[in-house]
Amino acid sequence: MTESEVYTHQFSKHLAERQLIGSRCKRCGRVFLPPRSWCPDCQQNELEAYQFSGKGKLAAFTVVYVAPTAMLAAGYDRKNPYCVGVVELEEGERIPAQIFGVDVQHPESIRIGTPLQALFVERGEGEHKKTILGFEVT
Amino acid sequence: MTKRKLGRGVAVVAAGMSKFGCYNGMATRDIFVEAYREMLASLDHGFDPREIEAVYIGNYSGDLFEGQAHMAPLMTDWAGLSPRPATRVEDACASGSAALRQGMLAVASGLYDIVLVGGVEKMSELPTERVTDTLATASDVVYEAAVGFTFPALYAAMATAYMHEYGADPEVFLQVGYKNHEHGALNPKAQFGQPIREIMEARKASAIRKGLPVPEWKDEFDFLRDPRANPYIAWPLRLYDCSPISDGAAVVLLVSEEIARNFSEAPLYIIGSGQASDAATHDRPTLTSLPAARQAARQAYEMARITPQDVDAVEVHDCFTIAEIIASEDLGFFEAGEGWKAAEDGVTSLKGTRPINSSGGLKSKGHPVGASGVGQVVEIWHQLRGEAGERQIPGSPAIGLTHNVGGTGQTCVVNIFERR
Ligand SMILES: [Zn+2]
Numbered sequence: 001m002t003e004s005e006v007y008t009h010q011f012s013k014h015l016a017e018r019q020l021i022g023s024r025c026k027r028c029g030r031v032f033l034p035p036r037s038w039c040p041d042c043q044q045n046e047l048e049a050y051q052f053s054g055k056g057k058l059a060a061f062t063v064v065y066v067a068p069t070a071m072l073a074a075g076y077d078r079k080n081p082y083c084v085g086v087v088e089l090e091e092g093e094r095i096p097a098q099i100f101g102v103d104v105q106h107p108e109s110i111r112i113g114t115p116l117q118a119l120f121v122e123r124g125e126g127e128h129k130k131t132i133l134g135f136e137v138t
Numbered sequence: 139m140t141k142r143k144l145g146r147g148v149a150v151v152a153a154g155m156s157k158f159g160c161y162n163g164m165a166t167r168d169i170f171v172e173a174y175r176e177m178l179a180s181l182d183h184g185f186d187p188r189e190i191e192a193v194y195i196g197n198y199s200g201d202l203f204e205g206q207a208h209m210a211p212l213m214t215d216w217a218g219l220s221p222r223p224a225t226r227v228e229d230a231c232a233s234g235s236a237a238l239r240q241g242m243l244a245v246a247s248g249l250y251d252i253v254l255v256g257g258v259e260k261m262s263e264l265p266t267e268r269v270t271d272t273l274a275t276a277s278d279v280v281y282e283a284a285v286g287f288t289f290p291a292l293y294a295a296m297a298t299a300y301m302h303e304y305g306a307d308p309e310v311f312l313q314v315g316y317k318n319h320e321h322g323a324l325n326p327k328a329q330f331g332q333p334i335r336e337i338m339e340a341r342k343a344s345a346i347r348k349g350l351p352v353p354e355w356k357d358e359f360d361f362l363r364d365p366r367a368n369p370y371i372a373w374p375l376r377l378y379d380c381s382p383i384s385d386g387a388a389v390v391l392l393v394s395e396e397i398a399r400n401f402s403e404a405p406l407y408i409i410g411s412g413q414a415s416d417a418a419t420h421d422r423p424t425l426t427s428l429p430a431a432r433q434a435a436r437q438a439y440e441m442a443r444i445t446p447q448d449v450d451a452v453e454v455h456d457c458f459t460i461a462e463i464i465a466s467e468d469l470g471f472f473e474a475g476e477g478w479k480a481a482e483d484g485v486t487s488l489k490g491t492r493p494i495n496s497s498g499g500l501k502s503k504g505h506p507v508g509a510s511g512v513g514q515v516v517e518i519w520h521q522l523r524g525e526a527g528e529r530q531i532p533g534s535p536a537i538g539l540t541h542n543v544g545g546t547g548q549t550c551v552v553n554i555f556e557r558r
Contacts, residue, residue: 008280011280034280034281034421059299059425060295060296060298060299060302060425061295061298062291062294062295062297062298062372062373062374062375063370063372063373064286064288064290064291064294064371064372065369065370065371065372065373066266066267066270066288066290066371066372067267067270067286067288068267068270068271068274068283068286068288069267069268069270069271070283070284070286071286072267076286078369081370081373082286084285084286084287084291084295085295086295086299086419086420086425094420094421094422095281095420096278096281096282096285096287096419096420097285098285098286107373107374112298112299112302132284132285133285134285
């Protein structure tokens with residue numbers, strides 16, 4: 001069996017290549033981001049890699065003041081909070097991501113519906129280095 | 139498809155819980171035994187506990203909170219019930235209600251007549267950031283936690299979606315927390331059994347003692363609006379919007395309907411039960427409702443053949459204040475987008491027409507994750523039997539409902555109880 005491009009662990013490999021790759025059901029045409037390896041509608045596994053445009057809009061968000069350990073390590077804390085949100089892509093799928101280009105000091109100024117573009121954020125050093133999905137205000 | 143009937147009826151005939159709170163230096167098994175002891179004491183007629191045939195334990199993550207997995211046989215042994223079959227049930231924060239449902243199904247199947255259901259969690263051993271990490275494992279770790287979503291952050295995102303869709307004023311979140319502290323102050327088992335006013339006065343007194351400038355809060359809401367007193371955790375949710383880190387246990391005894399009166403003068407019959415699952419938060423068509431809660435509620439109402447208006451006492455999963463508002467809509471008490479107005483108008487307080495979380499809810503009573511769902515049943519037990527003291531819902535409530543959510547709605551269990 002050859003390794004499928006639509007397996008979940010391939011998503012981060014694609015992010016490192018600065019590509020937003022989901023999957024598409026060959027039978028019904030439904031697209032998925034994050035990629036699914038099994039179409040829930042057709043109940044079968046004939047899916048192919050599908051490139052998303054990276055264009056979307058903000059569907060929900062928050063500014064986080066009490067960070068988990070991974071974000072503390074990335075330099076975030078109460079004084080330096082960060083924004084995360086759910087992004088609705090123009091293809092219709094939704095994905096969680098860190099949001100850049102918004103005023104985290106004034107969360108009330110952040111607007112749902114704001115147009116966004118995907119961005120690839122490199123975090124960590126050496127073998128801990130990985131690429132995180134972000135979106136920034138266009 | 140819609141066979142919504144148990145093989146035979148099941149009743150709750152005893153219920154008990156430990157106080158919820160921080161148990162420094164007390165082991166999980168001892169907290170469990172405390173709840174078990176109180177459950178036995180609640181029996182109207184004596185019985186030999188060795189007649190218990192099987193045990194179901196809700197526990198979210200002893201593995202990560204205290205490095206102890208395989209909690210069910212351990213709790214069972216500590217209650218002196220080995221070698222009864224003991225099964226741990228894990229559905230994140232809904233573990234307790236899911237365990238209750240498994241116990242109910244075991245009795246309804248006819249295999250057992252007498253089953254013990256418990257919930258237990260000890261969260262206070264870890265520092266806050268590692269509790270945050272552990273709770274985040276109930277989300278989608280690969281996609282949500284990886285980009286910095288915490289558990290409060292996911293509910294906060296639902297709050298911004300709710301505010302955007304329905305024009306809700308974030309001030310209403312403060313009112314939900316205030317209300318639940320008012321209720322919890324009447325509950326001797328609550329972790330934070332204090333009204334906000336008392337917490338505020340204590341802060342002032344402490345400033346005076348330390349010779350620090352005394353904050354000039356005009357009232358409780360002035361206190362709750364002050365970011366020094368009530369800091370943001372994940373905007374728009376603040377400290378007093380979040381349920382606390384808690385330890386605790388709760389236990390109930392389930393028996394088949396035909397023998398219930400041998401144990402109790404006023405058993406609670408389980409007349410409805412529903413459970414549903416869902417995708418991770420980001421992968422749902424809506425962020426202002428929990429589809430699994432609506433599905434579980436529909437199943438439970440259909441089985442019980444009642445409508446939301448028939449429910450007298452209700453405990454909902456207010457892990458965050460926004461969750462209580464959404465729950466009040468998902469359970470059909472208010473239309474979508476109307477729950478926040480009802481909360482603002484005081485409808486959901488003990489003095490209102492639709493009291494919610496008379497126990498103080500997870501916010502004030504505490505949220506030892508795996509114990510919370512069983513703890514909700516303990517409150518319904520007291521309310522329907524007229525034993526809730528100062529927080530008794532007036533009018534002799536006969537039907538009670540519990541709504542217990544796992545994660546951010548990947549699981550929801552709704553159970554309905556009746557005193558006949
Ligand atoms: Zn398909």
